[in-house]
Structure formats: C-alpha cells, structure tokens
Amino acid sequence: MSRKWGLKLGLLCVVALLLFGAVNSSLAETTGLAQGATNAQQETGGSGTGSAKASAKTLTLEEAYELALENNIDLKKAALDYDSAIIDADQAYYNADEIDGDSVNTLQDAQTKYVSTKQKALAEDIAKQAYEIAREQTKILVEGYYYDVLKADNMVKVREASVKRAQEQLALVQKKFRAGSAIKTDVNRAEINLASAQADLANAQRDYKNAQVALNKALGLDVNTDIKPAQVLKYEKVTLPSVEELTKQALETRLDMQKARNTQTIAQLNYDLVVGYQAPNTFMARKNKIELEKAKLDVLQQEQSIRADVISTLFQVQKADEVVTITARNLDQAKDNYSLAQKRYQIGVGTYDNVLGATVDLADAEAKYVEAVYNYSLAKNQLKTVTLVSE
Template sequence: MKKSAWKKQLTIMLSSGILLLQSTSVMAAPQELSLDDSIAAALKNNSAIKMALTDQERAEWGISEAKAGTLPSISANAGGSRGSSGAGSSDGTNYNSSLKLNWTLYSGGRTEGLINQAKLNADSSELNVAKTKQQIKLDTTTGYYSVLQARNMVSVNQDTVNNLTEHLKKVQAQFDVGVIAKSDVLRSEVELANAQQNLIKAQNSYDIAMSTLNNIIGAPLDTENILKDELVYAKNNLTIEDAVNHAFANRPELQQSKISIDSANQGIKVADSGRKPNVSFGATESWSGNDFPGDNNNWSMNVMANWNLFDSGQTNAKVKQAKASLEKAEEQAVQTKNSVELEVRQSYLSMKEAEKRIETTHITVDKAVEDLKIAQTKYYAGVGTNLDVIDAQLALTQAKTNYTQALYDYNVNKAKLLKAIGQI
C-alpha cells in the first residue's frame, strides 16, 4: 500500500511538472514585432534615452540655481558662552544671535550671464534628447534589419543543404546501380557537410542578431521574437543636394553648435564682470543677553559697493580664457557642419551603391537558378558532371547571399541617411 501511494504521489508531481512546463512555454511564446514596435520599445526602455532625460531635468534645475543669484539670501546665527565676564564678576551665561539678509543688486552682468548660460544649457540638453532618440531609432532599425538578414541567410543555407541532400540521394542511387564513380558520392558528401557547417554558422549569427536587438529594445536577451517585416527594396528619391540641405536645417548637433557659441559669448560677459562694481544691500538684526535669544536688540541696514580696481590681471586672464573658449566653439561648429555633410554624403552614396547591386544580384539569382536546373538535368541524363552541379549550387548560394547583402546594405544606409538628415 505504501509503495502504491508513493507511485501515486510521484505521478501527481510529474503531471504537475509537465503542466507547469507547458504553461511556461505558453507564457514564453514568441511575440510578433514590427520595426515600429521595436522602435517604440527601444524609446521606452533603452537606458540611453533615460540618461538623456535625466540630463535634461538637471539642466532645467540649473536655471533655477542661476536665478537664485538675483534673489536675497537670509542666514541665522546663534551662539552662547558661559564664564566670567571680567575680574571680580560672577560667572554667567551670555547668548548672541542674529539674522542677516544679503541681496546682490548689481553684479556687473555676472548673474545675468550665468542665467543665460543655464538656459542655453537646458536648450542644448533638450536637443540632446532629440539626438539620442534619433540614434536609438537608427540602432533599433539596424538591429532589426540585421535579424532579417540573418534570418534570410538561414533560409539560403537551409535551401542549399536541402538541395545538396536531395542531390546526394540521386548520386547514391546512380552509384548503387554502377552508373557513376565513388568519387562523385564522396564529393557530394563533402559539399553537403560544408553546407551544413555554413547553416550552423548562419543559425548562430541569427541568434546573436536577435540577442543584440533584444538588448537595444530592453527585452530579455533570450526572447525569441517573430519579425513581421521583410528586407525589401523601397526607392528613395531624395537628391544629395536636398539631403545636405535637410541635414543643415534639422540636425540637432548643428543647433547645439550654435548654442555652444552663444554660451561662450555669455562666458565672456561673466568673465568681464570682474571689471565692474558689485552692489549689494544688507540688513542685520542681532540679540544678546543672559536669556536666549537676548535682551539687547540691535539692527542695521546698508548698501555696499565693491569695485576691484586691481586684481593682478586675474580678470583679464579669465576674459582671455573665455574668448579662447569662444574661438574653440566656433571651430567646433565648423567641424560639426563638415562632419554632418560628410555623414550625409557617405550614407547617400552607400545607399545608391547598394541600390545598383540589388538589381544586378536579383538578375544573377534568376540566372543561377536556371543554371543549376540545367546542370542537374544534364548530370542526371548522363551528359554532365557532378562538379558542374556542385559549382552551380555554390554559385546559386553565393548569388542569394549577395542579393540578401545588397538588400541589407540598402535599407541600413537608407536609415543612416534619414538619421543623417535628422528625419528618422
């Protein structure tokens, strides 16, 4: 009875485990993803955009910090002492406390310059968010197309394995009836083994590409997605002149360069404020005595002007540094503009080059398919060689590989072009 009960318990546990595995498999079912779905997930989950938004928030708080320089500040001070106040006097406790107000009325333009720099920094941070979004979109698009390319290559290599497997069967059948030599069987087996190796590599490349895409969109790396889209050719009619003009008008980096120049000009004003007077208003109220806060009350108000007439060249050095920063910002703006134009031209020309390859490789695939059929027909009829069939199969595999690569290069470079002109 005990043994029967134990078996019954084990059966229940195994059944529960099977049900759990089945439910887990259902929960882990692959999800369908379009390119737009992937981009939306990346913009939501990618750490780069989260960091850019954090930087933007910090820059906005920097404006508040700079504006605080235009407002008064109040400080409190309190202290006490116990001891003799003089010869022959008794020990006692004495308290001192005060409230102080300080308000900078004029800083020679320093405060205003710092506020303007903070505002410009916030604007630049906002543009950085836009730039980060564009880069994430490009990374996601490239990752998505990489999975599509890898998937196509798995299909290409699987077709090759299937064709060579079928060919080997026919070769073996002909050898069995004594029509062909053993060398044809051996060569066919070698080519099939090589094709199987290439298929394994293609499957591994697909797994790596899928993990890379998952990393970009913020999904678990082992998630198996089903991609809805395909690698297709969609013509882009943009001219290179229009592309460059769009880039100059829309790229966040170019707008950030202008902001950097404006910020450097404000930096000169801040540095030059050291040559101007500083005017502030102050007020103090103090208490002292044996009881806290003190019985004796005093107050004072004053307006003070401070003008540093000679600082051993410190202000002049700061101004020179600020002007050097401006020159650097101007040169960086030129460099950025040139880099943007180069990026546009590289992406455009690479896209056009891939576009030409799509047409030629597509024709090559059709011819390679026909050539393989002819080689197979001649060989199976006894008027061709096994080498002709294998060469034709290798040529077809290469043609399909080239066509897939051309489609991938075209779509990726088109995405790079859209990012380069600020429209992705």
C-alpha cells in the same frame, strides 16, 4: 477409464478457457492504458510532461520601438539629464533675480545676471534636444537589431534551400551510381557537399539565435525570448534627397551643430559684456575676443564636417543600391546555371563537377543578395543618423 480421462480433459479445457479469458482481459486493459498514454503524450507534444513548446513572439517594428522606448536605460538617463538641466536653469534665474538690474555695477554681477542665465537656458535647450535625439537614436538602433534578425532569418532559409538541393543531388548521384552511370567518387563528393550544407545551416541557426539575443537586450526583454519579426527583409528603393536638402536638415537638427552655435553665442555675450566694462585693448577683452573668434571657427568647421558626412552618407546609400542591383542579376544567372547543370546531368550529357560548381555559385549568390539587401537597409538608416548624430 476412457470416461474418467474424458472428464479430466473436459475440466482442463474449462480451466484453460477461463485462464485464457482472464489473460485476454488483462491484455486488453493493459493495451487500452498504453494507447491512452500514447494519445495523451501526443496531445502534450510527445514529451509526456503536459507542456507544449512555447510559440514565438511575433513583433512588428513599431512594437519593437515602443518596447525600446519604454525600457531603454540610456533614454531614461537622458530624461534625467534634461530634468537636471531644468533645475540648473531655474537656479541661474533665481540667482539673477537676486541682483537688481539697476545695481549691476561690476562685470561679475553682469555675468551672473546675463551670461549665466543665458548659458543655463541654452544648456536646458540642448538637454531637451538631446533627449529627443536619444529617442530617435534608440529607434534607429532597434531598427538595426531588427534588421539583423531579419537577415539571419533569411540566411537560415538560404542554407535550408542549400541542404535540400544537396539532398536531392545525393539521391540523384546514388541512383545513377546504382545504374552504373556515375562513379563512387561522385557519391562521396555529394555526401561531402550535403555535410557542408548542413554545417552552414547550423551556423546560420546559431547566428539567428545570437541576433535574437541582441534584439532582446535592446528591447529590455529576457534574452531567451523567441522573437519572430513580423516584417520581412526585402529591397525597397528610397528616393534620395539632394546634398543641399539633407545638409540643411542636418545643420538645423544635429546636436553637435547646436552646441557649437551655443558656444559662439556665449562667447559673443561674454565679449560684449567685457568691452562694456573695460577697454577693448585690455587683457581680458583681448582674451575674450580670441575665444569668440575660435568659437566662430568651430561653427564653420562643424558645418564643413556635417556637409562631408552628408555627402559620404548619400554615396554609401547609392553604392549599396548598386550592389543590390548587381547581386540580384548575379542571383538570376546563378539560378539559370544551376537549373541547366542539373538537367544536363540528369540526362547524362553533363558531369557532377558542373552540378557541384553551379550549386556552390548559387548558394554564394543567394547569400550575397541577402547581404546586399541588408546593407542597403542599414545604409538608408544612416540618412536618419546623419541628421541626429552628436559629438
């Protein structure tokens, strides 16, 4: 009987061992597959889809210029306007050639042969200049959008630093609370400060994305393109030209000035032709004389306006430069105050009120410095715009 039970027990042990081995083999296989799937998932960025997150497109300012000049619709329209002006000038020359110089006997013939051709030639020059200015204005516009992204990126970094400080403060306050050297109200305020900093960071990140979208539109790219500027937003002081130097340049290059001068040229030509065929006291001659005087006044008025623009622009750059200096000094002071308040609180001779106040002041000083550097960069851009702007 005992031998029979012994055989049964032996058989049961063998079966158990076989079953256990099969289960182990199955588990090992399953575990291996799971580990392989985990490894594959890690290699593909954790999503299991096999697609890693696309990296940001790094873009220099020069590359941004090239993209904008290639894709900007307004610039393409300016080029077409120039082509149209060339055709108009060619037609005016053709019509003038149809009239022999010796057969110009009427004022109308003289205007067709001499005034119209001059008028169209000047219009062609204006269209050509308008195209060149449109190129420069496109670059200035893109530079502004590029600075917007740089500013937004800096603000994200400022808000990230604020969140980090808030987290460190909360950890410190909680530690002091557990040790009995801080009150629950301080913990609550530290938590609120952290939540506020996180909200500011979220807003800064949204602003950064919006700035990217605006730059993408200006460059003719897909609005969802993740652009990362290669440059950084930093203070770079510029040597300002004198009022006389910048005014001289603006008077030579501004399109509104050229248009006013061209109008005076045509008015003078019209008047000279009229008095060549009619007496100066005729109605037409007197009317043309008035148009000429008005054109001269327009030129004078435009010169005065340009000088005022130049003075205002130089003042804005100087003012923006002064603000950078002031905010930089305030930022240094805010950093020192925060460091001191933090140390005093750590050793128990300062209050959390002091730390919180210094924290707010530091975040404000950091944001204002970024804003000041950004405004100075834009103000420097106006030095270019004031020499190009058209009516």
